[in-house]
Amino acid sequence: MHELSLAQALIDEVLRLSAEHGAKKVLRVDVMIGAFSGVVQDSFRFCFETLASACESTVDTALMIETPPVSYLCIGCGHAFKADKDMRVVICPSCHGGELFPQGGDELLLVRIEME
Amino acid sequence: MCEECGCANRKILHVNKAVLAANDAMAGLNRKRIEAMGAVAINLMSSPGSGKTTLLEKTIDLVGDSLKIGVIEGDIETDRDAARIRARGIPAVQLTTGGACHLDAPLVHRGLYELEVQTPCGLDIIFIENVGNLVCPASFSLGEHKRVVLLSVPEGSDKPAKYPRAFMGSQVFVITKTDLMPYFDFSLAEAEKEALRLNPRLNILCLSSVNGDGMDGWIDYLNKLVNSPARTRARVVA
Ligand SMILES: Nc1nc2c(ncn2[C@@H]2O[C@H](COP(=O)(O)OP(=O)(O)OP(=O)(O)O)[C@@H](O)[C@H]2O)c(=O)[nH]1
Ligand SMILES: [Mg+2]
Ligand SMILES: [Zn+2]
Numbered sequence: 001m002h003e004l005s006l007a008q009a010l011i012d013e014v015l016r017l018s019a020e021h022g023a024k025k026v027l028r029v030d031v032m033i034g035a036f037s038g039v040v041q042d043s044f045r046f047c048f049e050t051l052a053s054a055c056e057s058t059v060d061t062a063l064m065i066e067t068p069p070v071s072y073l074c075i076g077c078g079h080a081f082k083a084d085k086d087m088r089v090v091i092c093p094s095c096h097g098g099e100l101f102p103q104g105g106d107e108l109l110l111v112r113i114e115m116e
Numbered sequence: 117m118c119e120e121c122g123c124a125n126r127k128i129l130h131v132n133k134a135v136l137a138a139n140d141a142m143a144g145l146n147r148k149r150i151e152a153m154g155a156v157a158i159n160l161m162s163s164p165g166s167g168k169t170t171l172l173e174k175t176i177d178l179v180g181d182s183l184k185i186g187v188i189e190g191d192i193e194t195d196r197d198a199a200r201i202r203a204r205g206i207p208a209v210q211l212t213t214g215g216a217c218h219l220d221a222p223l224v225h226r227g228l229y230e231l232e233v234q235t236p237c238g239l240d241i242i243f244i245e246n247v248g249n250l251v252c253p254a255s256f257s258l259g260e261h262k263r264v265v266l267l268s269v270p271e272g273s274d275k276p277a278k279y280p281r282a283f284m285g286s287q288v289f290v291i292t293k294t295d296l297m298p299y300f301d302f303s304l305a306e307a308e309k310e311a312l313r314l315n316p317r318l319n320i321l322c323l324s325s326v327n328g329d330g331m332d333g334w335i336d337y338l339n340k341l342v343n344s345p346a347r348t349r350a351r352v353v354a
Binding site: 108113114 | 127139252
């Protein structure tokens, strides 16, 4: 359940930034959570909403979660490509080699805040 | 400008910053502190009972006085692991998270301070034994130089595929309890293949803290790490 610590870190930063900009309400928070970040999105959302509801400026905040596609680099032929739906690619589409280096996928970013 | 809905008052901030930026900043400070102590730090991660503390005990016995070791133990409750290390005459600090499933950089910061007080002459290696958990610790940088993930033979060779993050973020993968290979269906080939698929640069070692098989490879790795040119430079600067 490290999702609670992560959600707490996110809320802390959102509150800090909204106070800094003199906002009364946080309308929307966008985060990017990679497929290999080890974060359970439902659990993260639940923790965020629980913490957000305890604070006047974040009671109604909408949390938007984006999961970017993972990129792979083929060690055999050097082909770089993005996985679309399935994040776990096992074979290089170019040379059919199986030695693929995942690039990224571990993102855990606060992307954008909308406030008023 | 729209008066009715108040959208003129809306402000959009493009932040693009790690959610754990505060933790990462503290990890950076920890790293400086570790280097000022003359040490390299290793973050040990695994599920509960994979053999982290036992490997440390065995390592301490084997290196003797040749390396100055210090240990930071992370557990949810009790100081049993730190007591096991202290029983061997090695400085150890116990951090209890009081429920949290992982260590974070601020907690380790306190641990480093305590360890520093106990070791005025500096250290070569600081082992940070994380809370037993194969998932959560992987998200938190502590300021370590290397991450080592352990997996014991009884847990099964499918674990790298099922718990990718810990293997993707580590430099070394230690397969422990190899003395139990005859009694379990653990496939070394599967564990290695899956781990390398996630992280082709992973350095894989197999060992048993009970019968000592493979310990030479581990000790060799530690000696190389301590004597690496980058570290020697860091020491001169520090
Ligand atoms: N057969 C065998 N048993 C081992 C080996 N290493 C550790 N054990 C046993 O595994 C059990 C757990 O070992 P620990 O070293 O306490 O495991 P740990 O990873 O530190 O556990 P936590 O700190 O609770 O997460 C103990 O009973 C050890 O004696 C090994 O190489 N072979
Ligand atoms: Mg232990
Ligand atoms: Zn290829």
